[in-house]
Amino acid sequence: QVTLKESGPALVKPTQTLTLTCTFSGFSLRTTGMRVGWIRQPPGKALEWLARIDWDDDRFYSTSLKTRLTISKDTSKNQVVLTMTNMDPVDTATYYCARYGSGSYDYFDYWGQGTLVTVSS
Amino acid sequence: EIVLTQSPGTLSLSPGERATLSCRASQSVRGSQIAWYQQKPGQAPRLLVYGAFSRATGIPDRFTSSGSGTDFTLTISRLEPEDFALYYCQQYGSSPLLTFGGGTRVEIK
Numbered sequence: 001q002v003t004l005k006e007s008g009p010a011l012v013k014p015t016q017t018l019t020l021t022c023t024f025s026g027f028s029l030r031t032t033g034m035r036v037g038w039i040r041q042p043p044g045k046a047l048e049w050l051a052r053i054d055w056d057d058d059r060f061y062s063t064s065l066k067t068r069l070t071i072s073k074d075t076s077k078n079q080v081v082l083t084m085t086n087m088d089p090v091d092t093a094t095y096y097c098a099r100y101g102s103g104s105y106d107y108f109d110y111w112g113q114g115t116l117v118t119v120s121s
Numbered sequence: 122e123i124v125l126t127q128s129p130g131t132l133s134l135s136p137g138e139r140a141t142l143s144c145r146a147s148q149s150v151r152g153s154q155i156a157w158y159q160q161k162p163g164q165a166p167r168l169l170v171y172g173a174f175s176r177a178t179g180i181p182d183r184f185t186s187s188g189s190g191t192d193f194t195l196t197i198s199r200l201e202p203e204d205f206a207l208y209y210c211q212q213y214g215s216s217p218l219l220t221f222g223g224g225t226r227v228e229i230k
Contacts, residue, residue: 037219046209046221046222046223046224047166047209047211047221048221049218049219049220052217060217060218096165096166098165101168104216105154105172105213106154106213106216106217106219107156107168107171107213108156108158108168108211109168111165111167112165113165
C-alpha cells in the first residue's frame with residue numbers, strides 16, 4: 001500500500017526558509033525509475049508543479065522557482081525534503097508530495113494529503 | 122512552457138447527465154501525454170486518466186478521455202453524485218517541466 005505524508009510548519013514568516021518533509025511507504029526511491037515530486041495549490045487556485053527527484057538523484061525544478069527550491073532525499077528514511085527560501089505571502093498554499101507513475105511518464109498516481117503553509121508576519 | 126486552458130470554468134449539470142470537459146494546450150502536447158485528476162474539497166487530487174486514454178486503477182468506465190495535439194476532452198457519461206468535484210488536466214509532454222490547467226468545477230444544477 002503506497003502512502004505519502006507531508007510535514008512541516010503551518011506558519012512561516014516572510015523571508016524565512018520553508019522546509020517540508022515527505023515521508024512515504026509502499027515503495028522505495030532505491031528502485032530504478034522511482035520518482036517523487038512536489039506540487040502546491042494556493043487557496044482556491046490551481047495546482048503548480050514545483051520539483052522532482054529521481055531514484056538516481058537527478059533533480060528538476062520549476063523554471064520560475066528554481067532559484068529558491070532545493071529537493072533532496074534520504075532513502076534510508078523513505079523521505080524527500082523540499083526547501084524553499086525567501087518565503088512570501090504569495091507562497092501561501094497547500095503543499096503536496098506525490099509519486100510519479102510507472103515508466104517514464106510524468107503523471108502522479110499517489111498523493112499525500114497535503115499540508116497548508118501560511119506565510120504571514 | 123505549455124499553458125493549459127480548461128473550459129468551462131464551471132459546469133452545472135444534474136445527476137445522470139453527460140459532462141464534457143475541455144483542456145486546450147498552447148502548443149501541441151507530445152505523445153498526447155495528458156492526465157486528468159479529480160479533486161474534492163479538502164482532499165488531494167486523484168488520478169483519473171493518464172496517457173490521454175488510460176483509466177487509472179479503480180476508475181469507473183463512465184470516465185473516458187480523448188484528444189490529441191492541442192485539444193483534449195474528459196467525458197463523464199452519466200454523472201453520479203460523487204462525481205461533482207473539481208477536475209484538472211495536466212500535461213507531461215514537456216517533461217520534466219509539468220503544467221496543470223486552471224480546473225473545471227462540475228456542480229449540481
